[in-house]
Amino acid sequence: MKGPVKILIVDDHQLMIDGMMELLQNHGNHEIVATAISAKRALEILVNTSIDVLITDVNMPEMKGTEFILEVKKTYPEIGIIAVSMHQEKHIVKDVLKAGADSYVLKHSTQNELIEAVEKTATGENFVSTAVTKMLVDDIKYPSIEELLSEREREIITLVVKEYTGKQIAEELFISEKTVETHKRNIFRKTNTSTLVGLTKFAIEHQLV
Numbered sequence: 001m002k003g004p005v006k007i008l009i010v011d012d013h014q015l016m017i018d019g020m021m022e023l024l025q026n027h028g029n030h031e032i033v034a035t036a037i038s039a040k041r042a043l044e045i046l047v048n049t050s051i052d053v054l055i056t057d058v059n060m061p062e063m064k065g066t067e068f069i070l071e072v073k074k075t076y077p078e079i080g081i082i083a084v085s086m087h088q089e090k091h092i093v094k095d096v097l098k099a100g101a102d103s104y105v106l107k108h109s110t111q112n113e114l115i116e117a118v119e120k121t122a123t124g125e126n127f128v129s130t131a132v133t134k135m136l137v138d139d140i141k142y143p144s145i146e147e148l149l150s151e152r153e154r155e156i157i158t159l160v161v162k163e164y165t166g167k168q169i170a171e172e173l174f175i176s177e178k179t180v181e182t183h184k185r186n187i188f189r190k191t192n193t194s195t196l197v198g199l200t201k202f203a204i205e206h207q208l209v
Helices: 014-026 039-048 065-075 090-099 111-122 130-141 151-161 166-173 177-191 196-205
Strands: 005-010 030-036 053-057 080-085 103-106
Touching: 005 014, 005 039, 005 111, 014 030, 014 111, 030 039, 039 053, 039 065, 053 065, 053 111, 065 080, 065 090, 080 090, 080 111, 090 103, 090 130, 103 111, 103 130, 151 166, 151 177, 151 196, 166 177, 177 196
Parallel strands: 005 030, 005 053, 053 080, 080 103
Antiparallel strands: none
């Protein structure tokens, strides 16, 4: 690419904007042409501003990050989009990438990862943080939630996370408490968890609740 990479940074925290600006201006041929603290303001800027790369937080006020990315890609398909997020849950990552983000960088990533993401995105390539890549690879290597757990086990997880007792689960599903306990042992084994907190996190990540 000839000339500097023209960048728009969007984040509702000025501190994050300032940090990314300083990093990118001091490393590589980058030009921060504008910043915005909301998706609405960013869309106004894009009307009259030519950029190569948009760096945007996923959690934005006024408009969901996925909605913002969809809108930008629909109107400005030539712009490379880097989603920056603290979340690495696979359903969030997949939703953001499906919305049109070209790259996905975690907020706790190294500075080099953000720089690499900008360089690759500016030339039409994709970049995903190392931790996210591992998660996506694991998702391919290991069975889906439907393959891992039976329908009955998924029902029980939902009730366990809602803090139903074994007796209440048995009454709800018309099975014995002994059967409930057997299912719960299998669930903890299959999900590689051992506590309610761990199981709740698993249930949220796999959209069971």
